[in-house]
Amino acid sequence: MDLKGRKALGFIRWSSDKQTDRDSLPRQTKSIESAVKDTGAELVKTFIAQGESAFDGSHIKVIDELIAYARKNPTQRYVVFIEKVNRLSREQINDAENLWKRLLVDCDIYFTETKDYHDASTLNDIITRITMLIRAEEANKHSEQISKQVQQHHRRKIKNAIETGKACNLGSKPHWLDVVKDEYVENQYAQVVRLIYKLYLEGKGSTQISNYLNINEYKRWDGKPYHETTILDVLKNEAVNGWITSKKIDDDFNSLPKGNTKRIGLRRRSYPVIISDEDYERAAVLRAANNRNAKGKNSNFGRRTGSFVLSGKTKCGACGAAYCVSGKQVRCSNATGASSQCNARSVSKFLFEQVIVNALFSQISESELFRNKEGEDEKIEVLKGRMATLEAEYLMYQERYNQMKDKGRKPPVEFVFEMTDKNDELAEVKEQLSKEQATEKPIDFDEVKLQISEIFKPENVDLRLKVQMVVSVIVDSIKVKRSDKVIFLELVLKNGEKYLVTPTTRKKEGDRFVYYSNVNNLTHRMPLISKGDGKQSIISYE
Incomplete structure (x- = not known):
């Protein structure tokens, strides 16, 4: 094992606030830095899971960030320096092993306490694999015991507080x-x-x-x-x-x-x-x-009032992260702050909101949004019935699973597979039902359509909230792709239709801005609206 000159990433984790006040961070930092120096590796970045439990898996999001960072440079295989095995995982054996496999796809691992080095071939070595699984089992049982003690202690304290x-x-x-x-x-x-x-x-x-x-x-x-x-x-x-x-x-x-x-x-x-x-x-x-x-104050418009009607639907076309509101702009959440990981440019919140709303309520025909097919209601009812049956069956599996765990019995592998298959089938039916229900016209659609010119006034909060509810029913996602001068908005509906919405021009008429845009159906590769004189796609706001 020669790590001299290898690029290294550090991973530090602790699970409680008490450990924050103690020496957990400096101890792990010193251990990693010493190991990096001794092996001749070069530490590039350290990922810290502060207050994240490895027993319930809440630390996984930081591991995901580390893996994503490593994948940005596929020609460079990083070595991840970690103090010891239980810093990486305290989950059950299967979950712990799956985490190792995921990490070893893109990185090698070096445990500083035991000076153990693992690469992609590690899991093929039966002795090494058994050793790692034993350590994972010990860490899991230790955490489980501590968790039970903490719960019992907390119950006693609350009971004492009430009784005394x-x-x-x-x-x-x-x-x-x-x-x-x-x-x-x-x-x-x-x-x-x-x-x-x-x-x-x-x-x-x-x-x-x-x-x-x-x-x-x-x-x-x-x-x-x-x-x-x-x-x-x-x-x-x-x-x-x-x-x-x-x-x-x-x-x-x-x-x-x-x-x-x-x-x-x-x-x-x-x-x-x-x-x-x-x-x-x-x-x-x-x-x-x-x-x-x-909710009616313009100073907080688009923030905590829920008045950004596309909230929760917008994604970055470059990295896939959610777009968030920042003042009068919407920007990729990975493109903010000093440690930004995406170079996607921001987009005017008002432009973004208006061209999408206009596409949904004015430019895309209702026959595309809502397919009133014969027998559609019957199909929805059948799916609802199937979903209710699967939910009841899956609940029975969960109850049996919990009973076995409470009695200290390990659920049979076949039972776990059956339970997983039932959950997958339930998820598939839910997805089908969601798509079918997305073809039904929302109750507020016609009312909103009649008042489209009033939607973009901040004081019309109730109307804007109705728009947001309609959007949540119809729209699956909106991806933002922007070059220097052109903005592309990829609009995907829950019924499977996909559109490309392209803002074209902006004019000022009196005290209002007027936006023009094109909408093209990507599903059928057929333009719905041509540029023409642009008047068919006018949207204005105060």
């Missing part, structure tokens, strides 16, 4: 509660909470309140200054009204399955009441009213 009325030992307790000289409420912080509600009910905004607290040097529990988000968090926190809640356990202090949304978690009124029912409800009503009013 003291939440001082509960890690997630509100910051204004503690045992201070036999008092449960820490008044210096509780008084600030009451002041926040008082100012808010008097009509002060969250920014005004945070400024007031900072100017008057009110102490925050963590020593940091108050911000708008801090104020909003306090205004939304039910704990001020006495409620203790948990999504991880139920009222009997039993753990809830991760991702289970059907069961209601713990909810009891056990905390001291800092804010009365009346004041809490008044603040909630006022907050809801303020949110509604904010």
